[in-house]
Amino acid sequence: MMQKTVEDRLRSAMEKTAPDDIGDVFARIDAGKVVSIEPARASRKTRPGRLIAACFALLLLGGAGFSYQRTHAVSSVVSIDVNPSIELRVNAKERVLACTALNADAAEVLDEMDGGRDLKNAKLDVAVNALVGSLLRHGYLDSLSSSILISVEDDNAARGERLRQELADEVDGIVTQATVLTRAYTKNADLETRAKQSGVSTGKAAFAQEVRALNDALDFDALAALSVEELRGMAETGAPGMPIGRAQAERIAAKYAGAGDGIPREVESELDETPPHYEVEFEHPTLGEIEYRVHAYTGEVLSGERDALNAAPAAKPAADDAGAQKAVRAALKEAGFSASQVSDLTVKRDTEDGRGVYEVEFIADGVEYEVTVDAATGKVLEWEAEPADRPAGILDRDVGAQSAAKEALRKAGFSASQVSGLETDRDIEDGRSVYEVEFIADGVEYEVTIDAATGQVIGWEAEPVDRDDDEDDDENDANEDDRGEDDEDDEDDEDDD
């Protein structure tokens, strides 16, 4: 059966079966039941009974502990954990009595709020909103691989649950990328002691206990030192062991990559993926982003090129052309690859409708990409990807651009001095490596395709210069889009609020 038929039939079948019930959506909006739709939040608070029971059993073993946190005025303690760990003490009127940074990261977040003193007397929901906003601005919650934990500790279980629900709604409205976890529990002196000893919030200590209930061979202090995202990943996968941690993953990746201390890097944990791993990304000044995956429990490097940051890159664009490198980075970013994941990378300067562009081509995962980047702005204008039905890296046999151009001219019957605008581009057509030779002679624009391996002419086209076809329209559209200097592809634009 033809591919087209299957695709069209599926399209038609989906069109017929997808619901068309905007009326119901509006009805639900009007009913005001908007944010209460997230079943997972409800399920998160009601973890399996077995787990909760195990938790409490552990907690009860510890004995009396301190009760220094029991100030008369404090009715609830709300903690917010990402990696920064912040604690809010709240009175019965839901006003903040004190806001405390429990670690250095938190102190930095609270810096703009006079160390948290600005939030004193604020309503709890306002304070939480401000704190989460600040966490976002500090870049803590802008990835899908991040989690925020909001815990409410309250002796009045009903009030604690109500606060938890309200805060969950509040935070869900602000956070779009990260996972929001919420918990409510009653006061537990032993847990507070343990939290104090390991320097984390009681909410995070309780979460660490949850994870430990899955595997009691794990060390509580080590668990408490992990990020909420790591703990969440472990909770979802049955806590098979103690992960090596972000710092260790970074060290392993840096050693493997040959990365010096000066190269900025980012570590994300993906403990709920298979295999569980840390993703370490280096931001190299010329090579761009280079990514490594390190197994979360064994420390084995799962992917990434060894010594990539030591050695010179295989297909580095002309070193004197900063624009080309920028274009390559933009193109790779657009396609979602790091420099180490692609092969046959070429970058060429070209002019399209009077505008300077770079054509970036590369092959990754068996797919051939061609990305056009605006030379002036570094923005991706256009791109195409298609399966490259050939093994990557068979470009060894190559007649070279010069002899390709020579052959093209010979075939067309011109000498080099008779033509203008001679350009030779390497390209891939139907899985074959070719040279596209373009030139103008006698008012006619020629495009000759040469097999890169054999130097044979495969095909050619000629048309009068000054043609005006539909392609130009498309490109003019792109022009208009860019005139407003929109920075929609610019990752910095999240900072402007």
Next chain:
Amino acid sequence: MKSAKRITIPQTRADNDRLEALLARVARHDRDALAELYGCTRGAVYAAMLSYLKNVEEAQDAAQDAYLQIWENAHAYRARGTPMAWILTVARNLAKMRLRQRARIADLSEEEWQAVPARAENVTAEERLLLQDSLAALGEEERRVVLLHAAGAKHREIAQALELPLATVLSKYRRAVKKLGAHMEGAQNDDAENG
């Protein structure tokens, strides 16, 4: 059978701009804008839900949830030229939450694929076969990619929303379409032999 969509993906800025403008209006709680947004994205949102939840009724319900979320959270969308990917990410997160809930309430036994609505008068026997039997023969991600694309999402948008490399999406798509074709052909040959 006429629309000739190619697997290659030029960026369609016009579509993106239109969706972004709609999202901006939805953020201001403009009902017409939501209705229009719904009109041009409902297929993809439903396809995403179906591919995760594997059940028509739940997918329909969850698709509504997604639009409620979009209604409430459109203000959080930052114009970066990826409105469809954002919408699909909302859908994906909701679907995953439902799956987590399901896993906690019920057993982890695999949900059976159920893709034809009880009331679907104008669905042909062939479309029924394709939706129900042929899609069931695919791997879960293949199914997701092929459904999303059939519902109008671009490969790039699918890649962004599912956090997969574009190349992976493309190769899964190709494999899925091939498998679907083979399956349908097989089923029809069986029919011919039996009839």
